[in-house]
Amino acid sequence: MxxxxxxxxxxxxxxxxxxxxxxxxxxxxxxxxxxxxxxxxxxxxxxxxxxxxxxxxxxxxxxxxxxxxxxxxxxxxxxxxxxxxxxxxxxxxxxxxxxxxxxxxxxxxxxxxxxxxxxxxxxxxxxxxxxxxxxxxxxxxxxxxxxxxxxxxxxxxxxxxxxxxxxxxxxxxxxxxxxxxxxxxxxxxxxxxxxxxxxxxxxxxxxxxxxxxxxxRDGLIRGVRTVALMLLSWLLLVITVLVGGFLAALPFTGLDGLWETRSATALVLSAAAALIVLINTAYQDGRPDNVPPVVLKYGVRVASVLIAPLVILALWGLGLRIGQHGLTPDRIIAAACALVGAVYGAGYLLAAAKPGGWMKPLERTNVVAAVLSVLVILALFSPLADPARMSVKDQIARLERGAVSARDFDYDFLRFESGKVGAAALETLTRSSDAETARLARAAKARTYRSGDTPKARRDRAAAVRLQAVAGQTIPASFQTQIESQADVLFGCSVASPCTVRTLDLNGDGREDLLVAMARTVLAFEQRGDDGQWRKVGQYQAACSRNAEALDGGLSTGVTTAPAALPDLIVGGQKLQATPEIRCDDPDGR
Structure with missing residues (x-):
């Protein structure tokens, strides 16, 4: 009927x-x-x-x-x-x-x-x-x-x-x-x-x-649906080629870059979800009169095989993060999504490999995964598998067994991100027999907003910084060891866009300074004081928008200094710095 x-x-x-x-x-x-x-x-x-x-x-x-x-x-x-x-x-x-x-x-x-x-x-x-x-x-x-x-x-x-x-x-x-x-x-x-x-x-x-x-307008809706399914089904070939190329390149590029993005699980699960949706636009209801063209049939089979390795990558990355930093509500929700994805991956792989009845096991997989999705959602957002409760229990266990030190523990997670169960756990930690734990827990309890300057947060930001020296030079070891203290100003130096570093005596004092070039800004650092600490002393930006591209690449080819257009003034004992007027229609940028 x-x-x-x-x-x-x-x-x-x-x-x-x-x-x-x-x-x-x-x-x-x-x-x-x-x-x-x-x-x-x-x-x-x-x-x-x-x-x-x-x-x-x-x-x-x-x-x-x-x-x-x-x-x-x-x-x-x-x-x-x-x-x-x-x-x-x-x-x-x-x-x-x-x-x-x-x-x-x-x-x-x-x-x-x-x-x-x-x-x-x-x-x-x-x-x-x-x-x-x-x-x-x-x-x-x-x-x-x-x-x-x-x-x-x-x-x-x-x-x-x-x-x-x-x-x-x-x-x-x-x-x-x-x-x-x-x-x-x-x-x-x-x-x-x-x-x-x-x-x-x-x-x-x-x-x-x-x-x-x-x-x-039932007929109209069916017509719109038919057109939408037809258009989307051909996009399956695009995502299949992209995902296939990505997976084929992994053995040559390694997984380090993938894990360093800190969003690998979300990205690969999103790719798997896109494959699942587009596979269904091509398969439709599975009736013989709705079988797609031959090229799409092969595309569906290949795409169905690709889901499983994507889900495995997601589970792998998630497992690494949980092993390093424990459970959080986001990771638990991601794990639940990966569980549903694993059902799809296994079912679609079976459908692609099983001969006869083109992709027929896909139908049962969709129904089972749909039922599982509802059950998982109900569990996550009810007391059965409350992510906040599970996360707090895991984080406290990590603290108690020494997997994370009292200094590095994320007290703000208990204070601001885990609801009442986290607040209760934080209250318990304020009475801890460990003096440092109790002190840090009391400080977190007294805060009215989350502090982003925890030792763990600083180390995480520093670990994400990527620098590369120009040819023939090296980055001073003393600067490398101080990256944690400079991470806030080097936030633009990432895996996707490493910053270029060049040593240069900027002020003629005989000591090498550092220039760190991002795409649109060059930061200047110098060593000050007897402690040899590197400190940011200024930054350079292109005067005109047409010159504002690829400063990091330009720093690699060379750099010279130019005298200031206007000197500083001393007025009434106060030092005044000039802000020159820029005429971008001047070929020299002056």
Whole structure:
């Protein structure tokens, strides 16, 4: 049975297209009113904004829950729709309440108090779960045909994109109209657009209307989806060549550069996710009449093989970081994403290698990975596998067993980034039997903002600095040993863009100074005092924009000094330095 048949059946039970539109319109109105009431409570600091956990629960459930009605109305029977909407709203409310309850809220924190991860992953979990549950309800089976999952999910994705675009275009037009009225001295429309009582309900109502408009044009949506899938499927060849070239080059370049980026896990997982999405745009629902051209078929097989090594690289890099620095919430979330990626990698590798039934195992892999994704998200944003709790436990264990010294321990992580569980652990450390641990913990507890100047942070910044001497010269060993103290000014000297270093006597005192060239700036250092410490004494920048490129490359070929255009003045005992006027149309730059 096709989706159109299901929709027709559902709409008949709801009074046809007019009844469906009334339901969606009413849903938009109710959601808009509820969100506006929450806004009023937050603005006036009234209940439920005075109860942060409750407010977070209501905000997440009200923001996302009604979308279930908009998406499922007309597709499943009213009783099933009510039960599924209620279940989704309860789960969303619990996630929102837990997210806020685990935080240590500062006096200046404003509702809805929800963190960005729970908003992003909550939306992802709801989208995935909805398109697993609705087909199952319609077919009255736990697992339905893969073509049904594909049809429902990709159509909903197109509808969502079009509805968001329609809502955005609506607001662009409103602001354009307000600007026109403003030009003739009428500001009433601009004033209305700035009012929450208008903007919140109207935005939700327009979105609900857009969902209805895209839903009644089923053939149009399918046509847009077909074109989008066709265009995206050909991009698969591009990313396959790029990823294949990257993996082929690794044996020759080594992995050190990859790990030094400090974002290797995120990058390779993003590449794997791109491959997964584009593979599915080519495979589509797996029906014989949807088999892509031969070149795309081979592209799908090659791309499916590439996912596994990317996930292995991600797990490897993540394992190194965790081994060196322990768990953090970001690393735990990355590990969860890598776990889902491993399922995709194994399943797609099997699909590519298995003969007969072109890529058929891909279908089961997608369903299993979708279910796993929902379960993992629910675990991460609930007490079951709270990343903050797990991270704090691991970091404290590292401190206790001596894997990290009291001096290098990140107390600010407990104070500012791990919520109530971190605050409780920090309070315990203030009573530690180790005097240094207790002292540093008390200092962190007293801070009102995170300090970025911890010894570990300084070493991390220094480790990221990359310098290269010009031909025939070497970087003084004394400067190399002091890079940690200079890391803040050498932040532009990275693996991707090493800075060029040249020794030169700048002031004629017979001692070598250092010039460190970035792409657009040259820093000057000299040794001062009896301690032989290198200190930054100035910087040079190109006077005209046309000369502001590749200073690091220019320093490698040579450098000379030029006399100052204007001398310093002594006025009333004060030394005044001139700032020359620059005429960039002068060929000499003077």
């Amino acid at each position: 096709t989706e159109t048949t299901h929709q027709d059946t559902g709409r008949t039970g709801l009074g046809g297209a007019s009844g469906l539109f009334a339901i969606r319109l009413a849903t938009g109105l109710v959601q808009g009113l509820a969100l506006y009431l929450l806004y009023l409570a937050a603005d006036s600091h009234a209940w439920p904004a005075t109860q942060p956990a409750l407010f977070g629960a209501l905000a997440l459930a009200t923001g996302y829950g009604p979308v279930v009605v908009l998406a499922a109305a007309g597709r499943i029977k009213p009783l099933a729709l009510a039960l599924w909407t209620g279940a989704a709203a309860v789960v969303l409310a619990l996630l929102g309440a837990h997210d806020v309850a685990r935080q240590v809220l500062a006096p200046h924190d404003e509702p809805p108090f929800l963190s960005l991860p729970v908003l992003a992953f909550g939306a992802a979990a709801l989208f995935i779960a909805h398109h697993l549950i609705v087909p199952a309800i319609r077919e009255r089976r736990w697992i339905v045909d893969y073509s049904e999952y594909f049809d429902v999910a990709w159509k909903a994705g197109v509808q969502l994109a079009l509805s968001l675009g329609f809502t955005g275009a609506f607001w662009v037009l409103l602001h354009l109209g307000a600007a026109l009225f403003k030009m003739i001295g009428l500001s009433f429309l601009q004033d209305i657009l700035g009012e929450a009582w208008f903007s919140i309900p109207v935005t939700v109502l327009i979105f609900a209307t857009a969902v209805q408009l895209t839903d009644v």
